[in-house]
Amino acid sequence: MASVADTPKAGFRLGMLIYDTRYRSMTIQVVVMVAFMGGVAWLVDNAIQNLHTLGKDFNFGFLWARSSYDINQRLVEYSNDSTHARALLIGLLNTLLVAFLGCIAATIIGVFAGVLRLSKNWLVGRLMTVYIEIVRNVPVLLWILLAYAALTEALPPLKDFRGDNPAATMSLNDSVAVTNQYTVIPEPLFSRSLGNVDVGIFLISVDLLAIIAVLVGSILVNRAIKAQASRIQEQTGDRPVTWWKSLAVLVLPVVVLLYALGFHLGYPELKRFNFSGGTEISNSLLALWLALSVYTGSYIAEIVRAGILAIPNGQSEAAFALGLRPRRTMNLVILPQALRVIIPPLISQYLNLTKNSSLAIAVGYMDLRGTLGGITLNQTGRELECMLLLMLIYLAISLCISAVMNVYNNSVKLKER
Amino acid sequence: MNKQLFFGALAAAGMLAGFASAGTLDDVKARGELNCGVTTGLVGFAAPDANGQWTGFDVSFCRAVAAAVLGDPTKVKFVPTTGQTRFTALASGEVDLLARNTTWTFSRDVDLKFTFLGVNYYDGQGFLVHKDLGVTSAKELDGATICIQTGTTTELNLAEYFKVNNMSYKPVAIETNAEGEQQYSAGACDAYTTDASGLAATRAAFADPENHIILPEIISKEPLAPLVRHGDDQWADIGRWTLNALIAAEEFGITSANADELAKGTENPEINRILGTEGDLGAMFGLDPQWALRAIKAGGNYGEIFAANIGESTPIGLARGLNAQWTQGGLLYSPPFR
Incomplete structure (x- = not known):
């Protein structure tokens, strides 16, 4: 019986790291990794050394110093006695505000433009093509500046509201004033207010919380009513009329609450220089919001169009064959499938819009870049700290948006069973 | 991704700071050109004229330094900076000198690590x-x-x-x-x-x-002053004494017109020291004896620069006020050249 020949000893020689395909890729990865880490270490070391040469240290203590500057647009309390960290918060909230408003408006514009571009109506289709092609092929900064210039130049200056025979007047029964600096609208006031609660960094109006609670309650009750109607429909085939119940449940409690709180509107009034009372919406916010949503909307339009075109014609033909009307075909057959194609690129558009909002400085809108990356950076001279913090915050915002949108994406994506 | 961003930022900072080194005078001489940070455009102080030539009060100071160091007042590269970018531009070494109506404050001097060369305009x-x-x-x-x-x-x-x-x-x-x-x-x-x-x-x-x-x-109070980076005293001295030379020149009646004449020698030893006919002050900071003569000839003395750019005969029409010589009731006072 011939014994099995001895297998060659699996000895390891150094050369195998290069010549043996089992190890080669690992070798290359290790080498690249070491080189990369070395490069990073060199950069960090260089930065530290240079900071040392310049006699600068690296710390974030300046955030707790008095900021000494004022900010025009603020959602929560702030004055020049507040800290730089507080100014950062003001900027962050302003960034989130314009990003939030922008994402909503861009989605609405985008969906409309995308669907209309597919319209069989020649004129509508071409108009949308022109809109999309013009808007998305010009840098967004120019659109922001254009929107701002248009608002500043076209709207009447404040001095036109003055005098016995003013050139400009307030609209909507003297409640809204549109000027070249801002638009001022009546503000909600409560004569029997429940006050505010301090949550550490800012005050929250109890009135607002109460209204939100009542609204949420109303919506839940309304859902129960509808669910019951559906149950009855399943059992008997007849759907009871519920609209008056829904209306009553949704509207009455809020109206009663508002009355109890003594709700009234505070009208703006022209003082020596500016309107006082009322809520001001600055033109810089409007211009930024308008430009960002129109610009991003043009990209979303193309995404929506692509999503709809990705659904084979057979789907709608089949739906028509089953007797579904065009609108129900769109809602029940086409859009749910199109969303799977639309959502992932839509996430990047939301991220783009949020990041593009840092162009706000061009129109003097005090976003994160304007406060932390602008005035704070300048007045404290902490470039490295401010920029790193700024990048970290934008990164965190973007990752949050991605996370939320991915959850939504998972809920609409194709479920393989 | 987080890490990459972080290291990217460090990289950028590292490279920016990498240029900031001592020996600015040698750098400028080797380059043959002075990089001077100015405003993005403020008529009278620093703005390009119809021919694209930078002119103005701050610009004249840059030209005087270039004349003192390089022998040619035209060898200046003007770098427009905004209120926001100016300090970064100077700290990173993008400019050698910042003459951009910048207010001299404690924190800028001490915390931001700059050296102010002396007030060239008392403002408010x-x-x-x-x-x-x-x-x-x-x-x-x-x-x-x-x-x-x-x-x-x-x-x-x-x-x-x-x-x-x-x-x-x-x-x-x-x-x-x-x-x-x-x-x-x-x-x-x-x-x-x-x-x-x-x-x-x-x-x-x-x-x-x-x-x-x-x-x-x-x-x-806004004492406007040109400034340089901390840590290069030789370069700071050159800037400071160029400014002093312009101020002293007005005090002693040295103008761009008569400087050459006076440089042949006068009865006043201080004028002789300034213009390099007596002693060798220039050698003390690495320049030749005629440095101040060239600086004064570049755009005239302080008074001439003031009158030509922002004085009462210009559209800007500023009176000398606090910016008159100390002998005229103003605050301009150059330490002695000796």
């Missing part, structure tokens, strides 16, 4: 308003919208002034003087605030200067 912050508003005093500006260049000391002074006087205002942050002029004239703000000299320059640039007034209140 004022307000420019539309005449038809009917405002005659800054105390009447309660509730007004005010345009302000961001990243400046004026921003902080404004907040303090309104706080002290228990008034409120709406700040509109703008980046450059040009943007400020445009916003102000479009009526996007009731008042524009910056250094009074800058306001005079801005007002002079308007098509209708008679419709705008500068309010009488000066709410702060």
Whole structure:
């Protein structure tokens, strides 16, 4: 019986790291990794050394110093006695505000433009093509500046509201004033207010919380009513009329609450220089919001169009064959499938819009870049700290948006069973 | 991704800081050109003229330094900087010298690690308003919208002034003087605030200067001074004594016209020392004896530079005021050349 020949000893020689395909890729990865880490270490070391040469240290203590500057647009309390960290918060909230408003408006514009571009109506289709092609092929900064210039130049200056025979007047029964600096609208006031609660960094109006609670309650009750109607429909085939119940449940409690709180509107009034009372919406916010949503909307339009075109014609033909009307075909057959194609690129558009909002400085809108990356950076001279913090915050915002949108994406994506 | 961003930032910072090294004089000589940080355009102080040549009060100082160091006042590269970018530009070594009506403050000097070369213009912050508003005093500006260049000391002074006087205002942050002029004239703000000299320059640039007034209140001290990086004393000395030479030249009556004549030798030893005919002051900081002579010939002495760019015969029309020689009741006072 011939014994099995001895297998060659699996000895390891150094050369195998290069010549043996089992190890080669690992070798290359290790080498690249070491080189990369070395490069990073060199950069960090260089930065530290240079900071040392310049006699600068690296710390974030300046955030707790008095900021000494004022900010025009603020959602929560702030004055020049507040800290730089507080100014950062003001900027962050302003960034989130314009990003939030922008994402909503861009989605609405985008969906409309995308669907209309597919319209069989020649004129509508071409108009949308022109809109999309013009808007998305010009840098967004120019659109922001254009929107701002248009608002500043076209709207009447404040001095036109003055005098016995003013050139400009307030609209909507003297409640809204549109000027070249801002638009001022009546503000909600409560004569029997429940006050505010301090949550550490800012005050929250109890009135607002109460209204939100009542609204949420109303919506839940309304859902129960509808669910019951559906149950009855399943059992008997007849759907009871519920609209008056829904209306009553949704509207009455809020109206009663508002009355109890003594709700009234505070009208703006022209003082020596500016309107006082009322809520001001600055033109810089409007211009930024308008430009960002129109610009991003043009990209979303193309995404929506692509999503709809990705659904084979057979789907709608089949739906028509089953007797579904065009609108129900769109809602029940086409859009749910199109969303799977639309959502992932839509996430990047939301991220783009949020990041593009840092162009706000061009129109003097005090976003994160304007406060932390602008005035704070300048007045404290902490470039490295401010920029790193700024990048970290934008990164965190973007990752949050991605996370939320991915959850939504998972809920609409194709479920393989 | 987080890490990459972080290291990217470090990389950028590392490279920026990498240029900041000692030996600025050698760098400038090797380059054959002085990089001078100026404003993005403020008529009278630093602005390109119709032929694209930079002219102005700050520009003249850059040219004097270039003449002293390189022997040619035209060998200057002007780098326009905004209120926001100026310090980064200087700290990173993008410019060798910043002559950009910058206020000398404690924190800029100490914390930001710069060396100020001496005041070249004593200024104060004022307000420019539309005449038809009917405002005659800054105390009447309660509730007004005010345009302000961001990243400046004026921003902080404004907040303090309104706080002290228990008034409120709406700040509109703008980046450059040009943007400020445009916003102000479009009526996007009731008042524009910056250094009074800058306001005079801005007002002079308007098509209708008679419709705008500068309010009488000066709410702060703004000693404007050219500056360099901390840590290169030789370079700082060159800048400081070039400025002193221009000021002393006015005091001793040395002008661009008679400098060559006086350089042949005079009865006054101090003039001789300045112009390099006696002693060798230049060698002490690595320049030749005629450095100050060339600096003075570049644009004239302090008085000539003032008169040509921002003085009463120019559209800007600033009086000497605090910026007169100490012998004339002003604050200009050059230490002795010896």
